[in-house]
Amino acid sequence: MSDYDKIRSVAVVHLLNRLLSIRMAIMLPILILFIPGMAWGFSDPKVMLPGGITPSSATEVMFYTSLGIVFGATMCAVLLSFDGVSKDRASGVLEIKLSQPMKRSHQSTALVVGHWLAILIPTWILWALSFIIVNYRMGDWPSIVDLLTSFLSVALILLWYVLFSLIASTHAREQGTSIAFGVGVWFLFTFLWALVTTMVAFASGVSIGEENDPKWIDLEGLLDLFSPNGVFHHLLETRLTDIERGVSPIVTWVVAMVWSIIPWYWFNSRMKTIQP
């Protein structure tokens, strides 16, 4: 059996364990409510969003539907993978796995891929369903590039949260610490990042919340690069022509790569030195 086959087999084991778990059954209704549910609501021809905004295209509707990814799917990613390593470590199974003739870097790759696919597959299915719903309600399809960008962005944000949770799981010796770290990171980037942005703006002398102030827009755009949710929205905004927040698409994609590579490298390093 080649290294690739081993990685694939072990990743499938993790994938099936998570995909068929009770917690997935609990989270699936939440995902359905957040993703296709939001798509249905935002594609209503009579919808009026705060600020008098009415989405006029499928891409725009899906941009607003991405809130379901930020609030629902990322939380599910955390809840699905927070004990990816710590559970095996606490039970002693990790010692058995570490004593197998499979490189630790390969084991960590299989862990990441397995957990990532476990949340990505249902989310992508619901995301695709949302496009169908939007087309049904509005009669509009996004372009192929818009579709690819949105699916790729969803995949990346889920990867980041899976990586954060798995890193926490390697550091935690028991489940409580691991879930506290995962949920804490999620809470920081989902709810508290606005506070961080506000504080930095205040310290920089920029008017807070002035949507027409270019300085505020640029600062918010810049600080969003330091948050996975912010980068996710930057990625989606690369396909929206009427939004300009001072960050070029190239910078956005480079930052997205950095958000993917550094946590993955960190997790891989942790797995190389982890002790049972």
Added chain:
Amino acid sequence: MSDVVLELEDAAFRHSVSSRSLSKPFGRKQGSGIFSINLKLRKGQILGLVGPNGAGKTTLMRILAGIYPIQKGKIMYNNSKSSQPSSISEMELRSVVGHMPEQVRWQGKTTVKRTLIDIAEMRGVSYRVDGILAMVGLSEMKDSLLDQLSQGMRQRLTLATALLGSPEILLLDEPFNGLDPVAIRAFEKLLDELAMKGVSIIISSHRVAGMVHIVDRLALLHKGQLLIEGTLQDIESEFQLDNRIEVHGPGEMPDFNTLISDSKSILESRNSEHGWTVVVRNKDVNLLEKLVSSNIEISTWKAKDTDIVEMICSATGLELEEIGFNVVSSTMMPYKNRGEEE
């Protein structure tokens, strides 16, 4: 003498432990571990690794399982194709070693067979699962969920994972924990069969008595040091723990000084509400005859088992109170028989 399969040359490993202070909030220092271990494992041999809690048994097992990298020394492996042992990497080590850790708490809604297949895929040997399940007596339980397993069944499953891929070397860390007497017997028989087939086995335990009849050699570990290695007879002989007889009898203790010319032969004597107990060195072959002819009633006459505490006290020349069985990482033990500080 059979061939050496695995050899440790001055192997050392110390755990990195937290050592925080105001000036160094993330400071770390070297903690407990093993120090300069030299050990040989031969083909088809069963080696018992004994020592009290914190002796370094599990650390040594994890080094041999390729989980901990050694910091000093070498691990040499001799496969059947070469005549001399050569250095082996951790990855290569993992492919020839089957490791059974202590007390794995299998849990979840996965079946026994599925779990074994999952581990087997990491070894690339998933097709051999059914035979191994039969070997450890889990065939009937193969479709049971992990949550339904008793502790003994979990031990069997852990053993099954160690047997995956027919390893040349088997490492068993406290394997008898949680097993009932019937399962222990079956387990011992299985180990015998594996050894006959040429599998080399290391069994770690804090109890000598439980495994003297299955091991070929014993290695005594304490505070990270290998105090002695050899057959039980060699070790008992070196520490003068051989030829000891334990005699029990009812009532008051008789005067053994009149029966045994050398009073130093009386190693231990005590009274209890059930009678008396004396431990003597059996130099006098006629002692039993003398006891009977003196009308001394005896209820038990047996060879005294050696335990770890006696071995360590003998090896170090210290009393139990002096040794202190608390786990101290940095304390090096003197080795009386070599007449030197380790």
